[in-house]
Amino acid sequence: xGAARRQALSASGTPVLHALWHQRxxxxxxxxxxxxxxxxxxxxxxxxxxxxxxxxxGFRVVRGSSSRGGGEAMRDMIRELKAGPPWAxxxxxxxxxxxxxxxxxxxxxxxxxxxxxxxxxxxxxxPRFLRSWDRYLLPLPFSRCVxxxxxxxxxxxxxxxxxxSARLDRAIDAETDEADRLCGVENAPRGREEQPKxxxxxx
Numbered sequence: 181x182g183a184a185r186r187q188a189l190s191a192s193g194t195p196v197l198h199a200l201w202h203q204r205x206x207x208x209x210x211x212x213x214x215x216x217x218x219x220x221x222x223x224x225x226x227x228x229x230x231x232x233x234x235x236x237x238g239f240r241v242v243r244g245s246s247s248r249g250g251g252e253a254m255r256d257m258i259r260e261l262k263a264g265p266p267w268a269x270x271x272x273x274x275x276x277x278x279x280x281x282x283x284x285x286x287x288x289x290x291x292x293x294x295x296x297x298x299x300x301x302x303x304x305x306x307p308r309f310l311r312s313w314d315r316y317l318l319p320l321p322f323s324r325c326v327x328x329x330x331x332x333x334x335x336x337x338x339x340x341x342x343x344x345s346a347r348l349d350r351a352i353d354a355e356t357d358e359a360d361r362l363c364g365v366e367n368a369p370r371g372r373e374e375q376p377k378x379x380x381x382x383x
Contacts, residue, residue, distance in 0.1 A: 181362070182329035182355075186298060189332055195266035195295030196332075199286055200302065201352055202274035203314040203371055204359075207302035207325045214238030216265035220245070220253050222275045240264065245275045254285055258292045266295070272348065279314040279371030282348045284341045296332035297348060301355030303363040315369035326362050330355040 189196050198217070200208050215238065221231035222245040231241045240260055244253025261268055268289065272282035290297050303326055304319035319325050330351050335344050360368050 181326065181358070183327075185332060186329050189296055189298070190267070193266070194332075195261050195268070195290075195293045197286055197290050197295050197297045198267070198269040198300050198329075199272045199282070199297050199348060199352060200269070200300040201280055201314065201356060202271035202277075203279065203309075203316050204300075204302040204356060205271050205274075206317065207304060207319060208269060208300060208327060209234065209237060209239075211302070211325070211327050212239075212267075212269065215267060216240060217267045217269050218242065218257055218260040218264070219269045220257060224275075227275075239269075254289055257289055261289070261293045261295070266293070268295075272352070273314070277313050277371070280349060280353065282345045282352070284345055286348075287335065287341055287344055291335065296334050298332050299330035299348065299351035299355050301328045301330070301352065301357065301359040302326065303356070303359035303365055303368075305363045305365075307363075307365060307368070309369050314371035317368075324363065326359050328355045328359045328362070 186196055218240040219234060220242050221227040221234060223243050231243065234241045242253045242256035242260065257268060270286045272286050273280055286297055304323040306320040306323040308318045308320055309315040333348060333351060
């Protein structure tokens, strides 16, 4: 839903930075494989496994995170965006949170390449929410999954990093809520201040 916005941006030559929550990343990965999208994976052992899968799925991968090698990874991503297909994808609250609080790296990259940030929400008709810090969503077999693309965002004149990040948070939340509505998912855990549920994890 809203894919025409992404196509219009791409046709204009504007670099597109997809911004979504870490909780909802798996559907975004499956939906956007083999398009040369550049993304980031941490330098941890888990990140090595994720990076290998992303490369297999047709993504360009740079290594780093907000806590380890982030500056170098952002420079690598900027270089990749300028050299190849101008599409990137970032989980703006990853890899460790806090959940649904965007870090400013995506804005730094957008400013460097003259790109627009596209808020993305995803959901599944049969979601399983794990007991991770962000209640990570895994779609169960035979789920119908959706991606919702919002209005592209750019920094307004005089807007601070913090003000933009808050605006981006609201936009990603709105598209995620719309994806949940389309999939019939109610009261999905947001991860922000929640404790893991003792039972009924499959919301």
